[in-house]
Amino acid sequence: MSLERYSRQTQLKEFGLEAQKKLSTAKVLVIGAGGLGVPALTYLNAMGVGTLGIVDSDVVSLSNLHRQVSYYENEVGEPKVTSLIKKLQAQNSETNLIAHHTFLTTENALELIAQYDLVLDASDNFPTRYLVNDACVILKKPFVYGALHSFEGQVSVFNFQDGPTYRCIFPTMPNPAEIPNCNENGVLGVVPGIIGNLQALEVVKVITGIGEVLSGKFLLFDGLSQNYQKINFKKVAGNDAITQLKDAYEFSCEIGQNSISTQELALLLKSEDLQLIDVRTEAEYDQFHLEESIHIPLADLESKVDTINYSKEIYVICQSGIRSQKAIHLIAAIKPNATLINVEGGINKLNRYALR
Known part of the structure; x- marks a missing residue:
């Protein structure tokens, strides 16, 4: 030293x-x-x-x-x-x-x-x-x-x-x-x-x-x-009594929500014709996006919700996986029978090169 x-x-x-x-x-x-x-x-x-x-x-x-x-x-x-x-x-x-x-x-x-x-x-x-x-x-x-x-x-x-x-x-x-x-x-x-x-x-x-x-x-x-x-703020009794991790750490959601990993999405995109909605901003989408995706920014989603095909499963992706969950909540409130699947981790976690 x-x-x-x-x-x-x-x-x-x-x-x-x-x-x-x-x-x-x-x-x-x-x-x-x-x-x-x-x-x-x-x-x-x-x-x-x-x-x-x-x-x-x-x-x-x-x-x-x-x-x-x-x-x-x-x-x-x-x-x-x-x-x-x-x-x-x-x-x-x-x-x-x-x-x-x-x-x-x-x-x-x-x-x-x-x-x-x-x-x-x-x-x-x-x-x-x-x-x-x-x-x-x-x-x-x-x-x-x-x-x-x-x-x-x-x-x-x-x-x-x-x-x-x-x-x-x-x-x-x-x-x-x-x-x-x-x-x-x-x-x-x-x-x-x-x-x-x-x-x-x-x-x-x-x-x-x-x-x-x-x-x-x-x-x-x-x-x-x-x-x-x-x-x-004070210590709350019992909060230091954790002895093992949870199986998963996910957001609390009021509705049931299906999800898929980016690795699973990569495999599906190679073999299936998916309906993938990208809810990021225009600037984010222009910087990088999947060719298979349909761009509907979260801010515009409510007004464009009827442009989505509800006869197919709807995969939703954003930059980190947060806005996609918000989008799913919004769509589910309007179209409760829709099949909605969140892409966990979003673009940040996606192996971009494997999907090109």
């Missing part, structure tokens, strides 16, 4: 050499190499965290670049983990950087998280957050939470020193119709940088013991008013 490299933080009397040594031996797993993960990883790497694991199975896209500032135009289409680790290695050659080029699933969550001291959750969806929470409760690992919406962000620390868990403030997964996401509503480019760095700060505090950790406190940030607000 280079003393000169970290001298500007070790000279802080509240931090010192002992805190730096704790960072150097710490192992942190960051789930997601996007808007939150990029700034968090950049600063944790620069500050001297000894081991950083990165879980992500996505590739760089043009729409990432306004907020995921470690990726460049000439890297569009490359795996994020591969691109980011090259830059982190150039930034700090002392760090042990571990790529996990995969999605976090019920099959791998416990094995992956068990290798680390704590988790920084930089994912962008509710199923992953509940999976992270439950795995961390089982393994008794703290995790640092961050989330984004438009001009706003949230930060908290869960499962820290017998403190509240994620389920203490969000007991159950919401209905997909209630969920905003950045594909629909957007996010201002600088906001992920602010929230990701706040998450990194909480990781440093958890590891070193300095300051007051955001356990039992929910930090809300409003970028338009530059306002920070803290909400206190």
Whole structure:
């Protein structure tokens, strides 16, 4: 460990050499190499965290670049983990950087998280957050939470020193119709940088013991008013008694919903004439779409619902699998006898090249 490299933080009397040594031996797993993960990883790497694991199975896209500032135009289409680790290695050659080029699933969550001291959750969806929470409760690992919406962000620390868990403030997964996401509503480019760095700060505090950790406190940030607000919440009895993961982590739905994986969709498209409705925006559709798909943006769906053929099964796809579920709820309310099938994970999870 280079003393000169970290001298500007070790000279802080509240931090010192002992805190730096704790960072150097710490192992942190960051789930997601996007808007939150990029700034968090950049600063944790620069500050001297000894081991950083990165879980992500996505590739760089043009729409990432306004907020995921470690990726460049000439890297569009490359795996994020591969691109980011090259830059982190150039930034700090002392760090042990571990790529996990995969999605976090019920099959791998416990094995992956068990290798680390704590988790920084930089994912962008509710199923992953509940999976992270439950795995961390089982393994008794703290995790640092961050989330984004438009001009706003949230930060908290869960499962820290017998403190509240994620389920203490969000007991159950919401209905997909209630969920905003950045594909629909957007996010201002600088906001992920602010929230990701706040998450990194909480990781440093958890590891070193300095300051007051955001356990039992929910930090809300409003970028338009530059306002920070803290909400206190308490531990709910029983939420730390989880002993095994659920078979699946899916959205709560008021209607029964059939679903299909992207792998299954790929096989069907090769052998069957499917009715596949793509409900993404025009810009998303123009950037990439399946030739077999029919484009009806979610915003236009209600007015165009009669253009769909209800004598056939209706497969619905979007960017990440959230808007497609909203579309299915909307269609089902108008056409209750329709056979509707959601494509899980959407375009983000689709093996594009296998379908061309």
